[in-house]
Amino acid sequence: MKNILDIDGCKAVISLDPDIGLFRGEFLGLSGGADFYAKDLEGLMEEGRASLKVYLEDCAARGLEPYKAYSGRFNLRLDPTLHAAAANAAAAENKSLNEWIADTIRAAADAA
Structure with a gap:
């Protein structure tokens, strides 16, 4: 199960807040x-749409x-x-290590 929603082109991670019994979304990036x-x-x-709209309007203002x-x-250890x-x-x-890692990350990110 994915816990990421795409809302108007922005990704948000979704979790359950058991203290209040609601789902919580937080925009990424x-x-x-x-x-x-x-x-x-x-x-x-x-x-999410309302929150993103307010955030973007506030940034613009x-x-x-x-x-x-x-x-x-980024450095990887x-x-x-x-x-x-x-x-x-x-x-x-037949790839450089950098190319192979970038391809691997891309495949994992696309699956998320």
């Missing part, structure tokens, strides 16, 4: 926080960039055995 609550999927979609900026670079296994898997597909 925003430069600030925007969350929303509802008791069901229909409500989550409605509240303040002249702020609403989305996080990503450089496309692996156990040496896993590093070797990944390098071998990349070589077996």
Whole structure:
């Protein structure tokens, strides 16, 4: 079961807040926080759209960039055995390690 909703092109992770008995959505990739609550999927979609709209309007009014900026670079630390296994898997597909990791991450992200 996926716990990510796409609301107007923005991804939101969904969880259950057992203290209040509601589902909670939190948008991903925003430069600030925007969350929303509802008791069901229909409500989550409605509240999510409203929350996102308010967030984007607030950013526009303040002249702020609403989305996080990503450089496309990150450091990855692996156990040496896993590093070797990944390098071998990349070589077996005639890819650089970077290319193989990027393809693997892309496939996992697309499945989410």
